[in-house]
Amino acid sequence: MTTTSSVSATLTAGAYQTVSLGYGETLRITDVGGGQCCQVIPVNHGDRRERFSAPNTMLLNKQVYFTTGSTLYSYFCNPMLTIIGTTCTHDALPGRLPAGDDVLARKLLTSAFASLGLARHQIPYPFLAFVRHTIAEDGSIDVACSESAAGDTVHLRADLDVDVVVASTPELLGDSGATGVVALDVLPSEEGTG
């Protein structure tokens, strides 16, 4: 993998992109419109059996909210992506949604995963960039809230060669009015770390 590759794309609501990262490269996701929600799912580039695991990520970070320093782990508990910088928090929690909206978001991922040769039941529950679900003391959980304003970013560094499915799904936020516009950029690995 070269350390000079650079990919840029803009997603709108209901669109997805699969971004390939070499070890050490960084995916920067920028909230363009403010108040966004992105589903992010890394898959091991060399072994599609190894996919993101929200449960393992929560367990191994001992946290349901993720920020700089948090690592996204796979089903086999290997590091896949590490948040090396971010201006807000993120989670991987399921939220309360009207039946139908969650199915809609899944449909989008189904197309993304089909292009990776993976079936619907093999789609992991995603990391949700810019999203925070509030958990009450009794465990009740609400519709997701976006944590981000226009210009907020998250930098995800690849801990292995990885394909990252990113889908813009503001419908997970309910009637938030979010535009769903986010920018994706691949940044080369830092000198000496690639």
Added chain:
Amino acid sequence: MTGHKADDYTHSAVVDTVIAPRDFDSFRLSAGQVLRFVDSEGQQCADLIALDPDDLTSRLSPTMSVSRNGRLYLGVGDQLVDDDGEPMLTIIADTVEHHDILCGSCSPGLNRVRHGGRGAGKRTCHVNFAEALRPYGVPAEDVPYSFNIFMNYPVSQDGSMEYATCRSSAGDHIDFRAERDLLVVVSNCPQELTPLNGFTPSSSQVIVFAAAGGNA
């Protein structure tokens, strides 16, 4: 002990079996049958997965179950649903009312990262499930996530998570009614490196009761 009991269906056991410490068992449930998990000795949690026997890609979804119920901690009256939100199991009795649905199953990977060499070769719920599903052609990486009976893994307001010993005592149980024909696997959690099972996995009991109306 708090919680609800329902006794109308408990006269007609069609299966009554002991699961040894660290072991697992599989059950074919017909719609309407009730599966009871009993913590026989106390402080024992169990991981449960459910699949549609006619379509093994349709499985219990912890995340969709949280979405549909709007709660992390499920209890009597709540339904466990599949990826499409279709009901699979309904909790109809529960003497503990404290379970986990976020954490998935203990696995060789978790043991490796958390306990290093001490975790090597230890039996885990994931290994149990992979073994149970192998005859059905389900590969280890496609083993679905579990509903974790009596598991004590609460989330604090600040998002932090820390496990603690199960709140169940000897004789505590939870009953699930099958909403359709199901393959259910129960793993009597082998975890002995964390306080979940009081560092001592113990035996449990599973009873399957006939559907109301007498159909076994």
